[in-house]
Amino acid sequence: MIRYITIVLLIFLLAACNNAQKQNISGQSEDLTAKELLQGIWLDDESDNPLMLIKGDTIYYTDTQSAPVYFKILKDTFYTYGNELTRYLIDRQTEYSFSFHSISDNIVKLHKSEDPNDSLAFSVKSAEVIPIYTDVTKKDSVITHNGNRYRAYVYINPSKIKVIKTTYSEDGMSMDNIYYDNIMHICIYEGRTCLYASDITRQNFEKIISPDFLQQSILSDMDFKEIDNQGFHYQATICIPESSVCNIINLLVTFDGKLIIDPMK
Missing domain, CATH: 2.40.128.510 (Protein of unknown function DUF4738)
Incomplete structure (x- = not known):
């Protein structure tokens, strides 16, 4: 029972934070230049495995059970709009490298793929239910x-x-x-x-x-x-x-x- 209450409180706090974030970003202008730099396939620096494919304003993942999500870049923050609004503070961004702070405050380091075959790891269809x-x-x-x-x-x-x-x-x-x-x-x-x-x-x-x-x-x-x-x-x-x-x-x-x-x- 205590575990259930703790989880419910955590979900409630996350929802409250997400609502506050939505209010804070509603009036900001999107960084379209930064979004354009993100177009393409991004690989994990350590494993060299494909992590995400970015086309337009949508992120696709290699896991076919994970739904594609809409994203924006506002100032120094990378936002994803899935079931929950999530924000990632950008650490560094260039044409071929991208790193940001995850929810657990790990720095996720990526580099852009130059191999067209890496696209085979992704499905641009709807997520498998x-x-x-x-x-x-x-x-x-x-x-x-x-x-x-x-x-x-x-x-x-x-x-x-x-x-x-x-x-x-x-x-x-x-x-x-x-x-x-x-x-x-x-x-x-x-x-x-x-x-x-x-x-x-x-x-x-x-x-x-x-x-x-x-x-x-x-x-x-x-x-x-x-x-x-x-x-x-x-x-x-x-x-x-x-x-x-x-x-x-x-x-x-x-x-x-x-x-x-x-x-x-």
């Missing part, structure tokens, strides 16, 4: 209560709803990965009578999960837990993709077909 589920997954529970027999189904449906998660490279560069969210369908039957049938999405949890966390998370799982005199109890798992940071939310479907999010025990 990472699905958590590729097929509909069905969970079927047969349960009895007070002499009555029920079937409780959960269908995990992959969707085309995109979720953007900001990640950071080892050098401290901000990159955006795109994932597909899921839609959960719960239906409950007593014999042939349908007591409840409805889709559950992340938006169902807007009132109990912070917007910053919800924006970068996916509805990753749904499980039937138990039945009692209140009704049918479920647990939804909402996670930041490819991390162990999750929210577990209780749901209750009553016998008269009402859905209660985070019910009081």
